[in-house]
Amino acid sequence: MRVCAFCSQSANLTGEHLWSAWIGELLGSRVYKFTRTELDGTKRRWQNDELNARAKVVCEHCNSGWMSDLESRTKPFLKDMILHCKETTLTAGEIALLTAVMFKNTVVADHMHDRRGPFFSLHERHGFRRTLLVPLGFQVWIGSIPDQHGIFSSMDHEMDRTVPLSFHLNAFNYAVGHFAAQSVTSRYFRRNDRRHAPQLYVTQDSAWDQVSIPFWPSIGNSVKWPPSAHMGRDVFDKFFYRWKRLTIGPGLRPFMM
Secondary structure, eight states: OOOOSSSSOOSOEEEEESSOHHHHHHHOSSOEEEEEEOTTSOEEEEEESSOOOEEEEEEHHHHHTHHHHHHHTTHHHHHHHHHHOOOEEEEHHHHHHHHHHHHHHHHHHHHTOOSSOOSSOHHHHHHHHHHOOOOTTEEEEEEEEEEEEEEEEEEEEEOOTTSTTOEEEEEEEEEEEEEEEEEEEEEESSHHHHHHSOOOOOBOOGGGTTTOEEEESOOSSEEEESOSSOOOHHHHHHHHTTTSSEEEOGGGOEEEO
C-alpha cells in the first residue's frame, strides 16, 4: 500500500487536486483537455468539463488539513494573476506562501512517478509538513503566458556521473491561467560531495531574464509580476526542458546551457 508523500499514513489515500479546488471554481465549467505523458513517451488523453485532475499520493488528513489551508491562503493575491494577468507586487509573506505551495506541488508531482523512488527525502517531506519550510537547494522562477494554459509536470535531469562534483536535479513545471512557475532542486550524486561541497544552486542563462523572474531563494522584500515579456507556447516548451544540459560554472555554480 502506498504511503502518503508527507506523513506516515498508508491508508485512505485521496486524490489531491493538481490545480487547487478553488482554481477550478475560479475558472469555471468549460471543456478541459488533459494529456498525461509517461516516462516512456506514451500519452493518455481525456477531457472533462471541470478542472479536477487529481493524484492519489496523499492521505485525507494532509489533503483536507494543512494542504487545503496552505492553498487557500494564496487565493487573495493569486486569483487575479491567474485569471486576468493583473500586475501584482508580491510581499515577502506572499513569496514564502507561494514558494511553499510550489514545493508541495513539486513533491506531489514527484510522487506521481511510479517507476522510481522519491527525489526528496523522508526528512525533507515530513519536515515541510510540520514547518512549511522548504529545503536548502530549492529554487523557483515565475513567469507569465499570454493565453490561458495548464501544466503540471515533473522530470529529472543528470550530469555524467564520472565528472567531479556531478549532480542531478528535479525540475517541476506548473502553469494555470496566465501564471507559470518552475522549481528546481539539485543534489550531488556522491555522499561525500553532499557533506562537504558547497550547496548546489543553478543559474539560468541571461537570455531567460526577460521572461523568467528569480523568485526563491528570495532576493528582496517584494517581487513584481508579470515579467517584461510573456512566454508564448513555443518559448514555454523550451523553458520546460531548459535544464537538460548542465555544466559546472565558475565558483562551482551549476549553469543551464
